[in-house]
Amino acid sequence: MQDWINGKIIDETEEGYIILMPKAEEVKEFNISECLIKLQSPSLITEEQRKKAWVLIGDIAEGTNRIGRFKDAVHKEMKQMFCEQNYITRFSLSNCSREKATKYIEFLISYILKNDIPSEAANESYDDTTEKFLYARFMSNKCMICDADCSRYINVDDVIEKDVAPGTLEKGDKIYCLCDKHADYLLKKGKRIFEQVYILEPLVVGENMINKIKEGRN
Numbered sequence: 001m002q003d004w005i006n007g008k009i010i011d012e013t014e015e016g017y018i019i020l021m022p023k024a025e026e027v028k029e030f031n032i033s034e035c036l037i038k039l040q041s042p043s044l045i046t047e048e049q050r051k052k053a054w055v056l057i058g059d060i061a062e063g064t065n066r067i068g069r070f071k072d073a074v075h076k077e078m079k080q081m082f083c084e085q086n087y088i089t090r091f092s093l094s095n096c097s098r099e100k101a102t103k104y105i106e107f108l109i110s111y112i113l114k115n116d117i118p119s120e121a122a123n124e125s126y127d128d129t130t131e132k133f134l135y136a137r138f139m140s141n142k143c144m145i146c147d148a149d150c151s152r153y154i155n156v157d158d159v160i161e162k163d164v165a166p167g168t169l170e171k172g173d174k175i176y177c178l179c180d181k182h183a184d185y186l187l188k189k190g191k192r193i194f195e196q197v198y199i200l201e202p203l204v205v206g207e208n209m210i211n212k213i214k215e216g217r218n
């Protein structure tokens with residue numbers, strides 16, 4: 001039997017919290033009379049994050065033909081890459097911060113997308129194929145239309161389309177990241193025609209994209 005069954009707080013009353021424990025198969029044979037509540041710091045990695053990271057690592061291992069016991073090696077390798085890219089020291093998925101876990105998961109997803117590794121867990125985050133594709137382009141700093149590097153960000157949130165400095169992007173903004181040629185085309189023809197020609201919808205800026213910009217593109 002595993003060490004922990006994950007319960008969750010479903011309500012808060014004056015007397016205390018009401019906690020739900022799922023009906024796990026392995027629990028049935030035990031006579032449960034009491035339990036310990038593990039208090040987790042809000043700043044620490046969550047169980048869900050840890051699970052998600054390992055699923056993604058498993059997908060990378062499988063996608064690169066290194067299954068089974070090589071999962072640990074893949075994790076080590078990915079972690080090292082992540083640390084080098086972000087100039088951080090080594091960390092462990094057992095006790096790292098929630099923020100670091102979020103970034104590491106994001107890093108794993110973008111690695112999967114960039115390398116075309118089959119992964120349901122990564123796809124869950126980006127259901128729509130177009131969005132997934134645009135997101136991968138953004139993360140790898142490529143023009144969303146062609147193979148040139150992205151040199152401009154066009155915000156199409158307003159009535160008019162305009163160039164914006166990456167540092168000014170905010171969560172929820174709708175953008176295209178484009179090379180000079182395609183940015184000029186969008187500004188000249190307007191959003192409606194641009195989207196008809198390329199059959200695209202803008203990418204909505206999320207927190208991970210902002211983090212990526214803040215860290216500097218690499």
Ligand SMILES: [Zn+2]
Nearest residue numbers: 143146179182
């Ligand atoms: Zn282009």
